[in-house]
Amino acid sequence: MGVFVTEVRPRWSDMDAFGHVNHANTVTLLEEARIALLFGEAARHEAVDMASGVVVARLAVDYHTPLLFTGEDVRVEMSVRELRSASFTLDYTVRSSRAAASAVVATAETLMVPYNVKTARPRRLTDAERDFLAGWRAGVTSG
Template identity: 50%
Template sequence: MPVYITQVRPRWADMDVFHHVNHAAVVTLLEEARAGLLFVQAARLGFAELSNGLVLSRLEVDYKGQLRYTGGEVYAEVSIENLRHASFVVRHTLHTGANAEDPVAVTARTTLVPFDVSAQRPRRLSGAEREFLAGYQVGESVG
């Protein structure tokens, strides 16, 4: 299964009164993990078009366990599913620690839509963008 692997680091200030990373901070960690794939990795491989504009149209977060602040990084997996002409879903998994063997704390799916910032409207994915995203795809695509 094609998966982008990265590390994200919760901050001490991300903890809530119950000593686990709060929901808003988890959403930020998910954003950091997918930005590593969609902006950093894409640009490194010559597919920088995605950084021209993406908007989030849906977010689903499932908590499988507690994500606690430890001062260290947590292991994050990112892949693509439901690749369509004008949207795609990013699948995220955050573990409780820095290794793949650590238990899963959070799974999430974010639906992203390419956006033309100058025209202020959604747009279709380019062929190059689809090619890049397909390299990390799990599941079926349309078109």
């Protein structure tokens, strides 16, 4: 596996006065991509506990060029950089179009913490979650 790729579509209302996708809306696009990985793809790999609680503990976004609204999907590539017993770091590369060779408009990272909603406390990753996330570590390829 190694890199999870999904597409998200900025909305016309995501633009700021300069015609760029606003920072807060870019963060929302990252969230939509993250949901595709941590909820959708995780469920397909039987790591269903992921959907019961995981929170963002830290977020950093670096902008390389403006993300312009075109009505087209943008490509988001994600991989796991650090995998610990009670946290993991996701790296993102946002490209201006669906093409893998398109311009990188932003890179980002989120420190994610599994969370028990009932006790309102962080929790450890389950074995299924760790196995699922390990397959998305940077540099891992399927054989």
